[in-house]
Amino acid sequence: MSDAPVSPTAAVLDALDLTPDPTVPDQFSGHSLPQPNGRVFGGQVLAQALLAAGRTVDADRLPHSLHGYFLRAGVVTEPISFAVERLRDGRSFTARRTHALQGGAPILSLIASFQTEQDGVDYADEMPDGVPAPEDVPSALDLLGTIDHPAAKFWAQESAFDVRHVDGSIYLGRAAEVTGRQQVWFRARDPLPDDRLLHRALLAYACDQVMLEPVLRRSGRSWVTPGMSIASLDHAMWWHRDARVDDWLLYVQTSPSAQGGRGLGAARVFTRDGTLVASIAQEGMVRFPD
Structure with missing residues (x-):
């Protein structure tokens, strides 16, 4: 064995x-x-x-x-x-x-x-212009690979997905700009089977890693905010077209609202060639110490 x-x-x-x-x-x-x-x-x-x-x-x-x-x-x-x-x-x-x-x-x-x-009517929003290629964006491994901490090792080395934040991550501190907008490249680290249902399920799997990050960005926080409590409450997802999760996908994210200890994250998911393949919304409990 x-x-x-x-x-x-x-x-x-x-x-x-x-x-x-x-x-x-x-x-x-x-x-x-x-x-x-x-x-x-x-x-x-x-x-x-x-x-x-x-x-x-x-x-x-x-x-x-x-x-x-x-x-x-x-x-x-x-x-x-x-x-x-x-x-x-x-x-x-x-x-x-x-x-x-x-x-x-x-x-x-x-x-x-x-x-x-x-068959039916077919149209879609376009991917934003000017987004850097994933090869030009630092990965979680680049940012966290040298940090000797269980959470850093998990996200940098043990995650099945290569995650790359276009405008800088919020792993180690708050973003320079307080905004609810975020763009993230995602891809599975290894090739996946040719199973269309599996790829749609893996898209749901992967997105939960970052769906509430725009809430943290817009509130001026990060994943290392002391005393923070965060958890997913609900999740809605619409698949528009097929996509492979072992090819690069771009999450274009926003956070339109937060109140009552809850924050809403939304995302549109594009293939590298600009095809819109999914739309996602998730609300989460997001509580910070007084």
């Missing part, structure tokens, strides 16, 4: 490979990847819940939207059960609800809609 370490990409793919329950129809189980805080990563359980729903849908129907609520913090050391409810099977659209459960209690509730490929 080889003792070679498993790559971060392979570890993510293994976590997304759910096991069907042989005794209960439309129920699956999965495990979680280690996290510095010991809590289940929201993007992981979101992707797992979508893939569980996709297991009950005809292969010619891909997800075009999802809406999910993060209900409780999951524990990485405990397995997660995914119970899928078949809400509707129409001529063009299929709807599924997935509950992700630990200890019998839901940690995520998600509804996803799937559609057959169809």
